[in-house]
Amino acid sequence: MDKIIEFAHKLLKEKLKKTDVAIDMTLGNGYDSLFLAPLVEKVYAFDIQEQAIIQAKQTLKDVHNVIYIHQGHENVDKYVFQKVKGVIFNLGYLPKGSKQICTTAKTTLIALKKAIRLLDVGGICVLVFYPGHREGKIEAQEVGEYLKTLDQKEFDIIKYEFINQINMPPFLIALERLKP
Ligand SMILES: C[S@@+](CC[C@H](N)C(=O)[O-])C[C@H]1O[C@@H](n2cnc3c(N)ncnc32)[C@H](O)[C@@H]1O
Numbered sequence: 001m002d003k004i005i006e007f008a009h010k011l012l013k014e015k016l017k018k019t020d021v022a023i024d025m026t027l028g029n030g031y032d033s034l035f036l037a038p039l040v041e042k043v044y045a046f047d048i049q050e051q052a053i054i055q056a057k058q059t060l061k062d063v064h065n066v067i068y069i070h071q072g073h074e075n076v077d078k079y080v081f082q083k084v085k086g087v088i089f090n091l092g093y094l095p096k097g098s099k100q101i102c103t104t105a106k107t108t109l110i111a112l113k114k115a116i117r118l119l120d121v122g123g124i125c126v127l128v129f130y131p132g133h134r135e136g137k138i139e140a141q142e143v144g145e146y147l148k149t150l151d152q153k154e155f156d157i158i159k160y161e162f163i164n165q166i167n168m169p170p171f172l173i174a175l176e177r178l179k180p
Pocket residue numbers: 025026027028029030031032033046047048049052071072073074090091092093094095101102103104107
């Protein structure tokens with residue numbers, strides 16, 4: 001079976017075309033952008049940490065269609081003014097970085113609502129949650145509750161999780177826009 005990130009990438013790959021635009025809401029070390037970049041025309045990539053941007057530029061040194069935005073993803077509407085077909089939120093903290101600097105329910109919800117407005121019909125938004133740490137657990141609960149309120153006529157929303165793993169493993173929620 002696909003691991004969580006593999007499944008996230010598979011869902012995005014199925015939908016994305018070379019003329020599409022995608023957003024990486026949490027650039028981190030740049031591996032999700034590295035996956036997305038060859039599939040689309042352009043990737044907008046956000047991170048609040050300079051360390052992440054520097055590391056991602058190294059990961060993406062041969063890639064030329066990633067737009068780096070050293071800003072919180074809650075400001076996505078100030079940087080992206082076009083419809084997008086793919087969005088990824090790989091939440092939590094930078095691997096090997098400070099665990100204090102992580103995504104939070106409050107800002108993730110703001111960013112998600114804005115991302116949903118930017119998402120084109122047929123577009124996919126995937127979120128990978130890490131409920132094994134305190135902030136991640138709150139984030140998973142609050143964002144999960146919000147997603148349950150979205151109209152089923154407008155969005156298909158699925159959850160993918162390994163129900164027999166211990167210690168609150170990561171899980172995925174993906175939504176597809178069905179209507180404008
Ligand atoms: C799990 S890492 C992302 C992994 C990354 N996508 C990769 O492929 O390596 C989460 C990242 O989210 C960033 N982050 C935290 N809060 C953020 C915010 N409000 N806006 C954008 N990025 C944020 C952290 O700095 C961290 O680098």
